Amino acid sequence: MTQNFNVCFIYPGDHLTEAFLQSVSDKVPKDCWKRVFRLLMKTHKDAENLLQDIESNNPRDLREQKFQALLKWRNCMGDEASAADLDLALRESDCRHVADKHTKLMLETERNVDKGTITHLLNLKFKYRSTPDIFCCHNM
Numbered sequence: 001m002t003q004n005f006n007v008c009f010i011y012p013g014d015h016l017t018e019a020f021l022q023s024v025s026d027k028v029p030k031d032c033w034k035r036v037f038r039l040l041m042k043t044h045k046d047a048e049n050l051l052q053d054i055e056s057n058n059p060r061d062l063r064e065q066k067f068q069a070l071l072k073w074r075n076c077m078g079d080e081a082s083a084a085d086l087d088l089a090l091r092e093s094d095c096r097h098v099a100d101k102h103t104k105l106m107l108e109t110e111r112n113v114d115k116g117t118i119t120h121l122l123n124l125k126f127k128y129r130s131t132p133d134i135f136c137c138h139n140m
Contacts, residue, residue, distance in 0.1 A: 034051060036090060
């Protein structure tokens with residue numbers, strides 16, 4: 001008998017598609033988006049200049065500014081950009097409601113898989129030495 005598990009692997013960058021970032025940015029309040037961007041880009045020396053560029057390239061279009069900020073972060077940080085970092089920045093920016101929705105979207109990717117698939121996924125994890133932001137596994 002095959003034992004099924006509920007498993008969720010979220011690797012850095014996996015869920016940072018444009019559609020996902022647009023969904024998140026649409027929910028970030030207008031008074032929080034710059035703080036979220038600054039927290040995400042805290043290790044990037046040109047964060048303030050990038051923020052100014054985003055605003056000047058999209059004047060009077062707050063929705064696009066918020067989206068471009070998340071897109072710029074993802075593109076600048078490359079493989080270092082992770083859904084976990086985004087979640088933390090949202091929470092630290094008093095956007096807990098957005099973070100909760102964001103986490104729910106990530107966890108909706110859970111899928112039922114058998115034990116062989118879990119073994120395969122774990123082998124890939126160790127082969128490529130990548131660490132998931134979230135890994136949860138439990139018996140169905």
